[in-house]
Amino acid sequence: MIEKVMGIYKGLIEYKKAFICGWVIFIATAVLTAIICSMLSMNIKSLINGLDNNFPSYHSQISSFEGILLNNIKTCLQIFVLALIPILFLPWISIIFNSALLGFIVYVVIALHQNIFKMFALGMLPHGIIEYSVYILCACIATRFQKLWIKKIKNLFRRKTNKKPLENLFVMLRQICGQFIFVLLPALVIAAFIEVYISKYLLDKFM
DSSP: OHHHHHHHHHHGGGGHHHHHHHHHHHHHHHHHHHHHHHHSOOOHHHHHHHHHHHSOOOSSHHHHHHHHHHHHHHHHHHHHHHTTSSSTTTTHHHHHHHHHHHHHHHHHHHHTTOOHHHHIIIIITTHHHHHHHHHHHHHHHHHHHHHHHHHHHHHHTSOGGGOOOOOOHHHHHHHHHHHIIIIIHHHHHHHHHHIIIIIHHHHHHHO
16 A cells, blocks of 8 residues: 555656646746736725635634635646646646736735735745645646547547557546545645644734
8 A cells, every 4th residue: 555655656756847837837927917917007995805705704714624625626626627628738727827816916915015925924835835736736637637638539530550559548547546635635635724724823923
């Protein structure tokens, strides 16, 4: 069992370059969104009201933990579902959306003359890094699956003599399930715990 889990972790090394590129795209999109927002004249109060309406309110820390964890799992599942559509790099739409949302929040914090570095240090680190890393890794895994899925579809329209040998789709799905259960899900649990029980405390105490 331990060897199997270690093999799953080692299997993620192949996504190293794509993972780094994903973070570059994420940061660039967030910065670009913040710059575009600063160039547009926006009503900060209406923006804050819009943010409040889009974020659910929880009545206890337990319900907050459950809600945040379920939302993060749902985001990961959405990324994998997008991989079923044979349009390359479609799973990255979710990454772009989340990075743009972060850039928008950065703009609002700066517009309200709050300390952005303090907000990031107390409210985003380290749960944000873990959470966004999981999303990016999901997109990397989903894109690899999507590429194989597209090749399988192309193979259907080729003659038998021209068909290319491809990796077994179900074997890859089994690998993805293992990666989600033993790597991605535990990371999301840790991120949700830090966000609810540590980040919230630091924000309430020091912001």
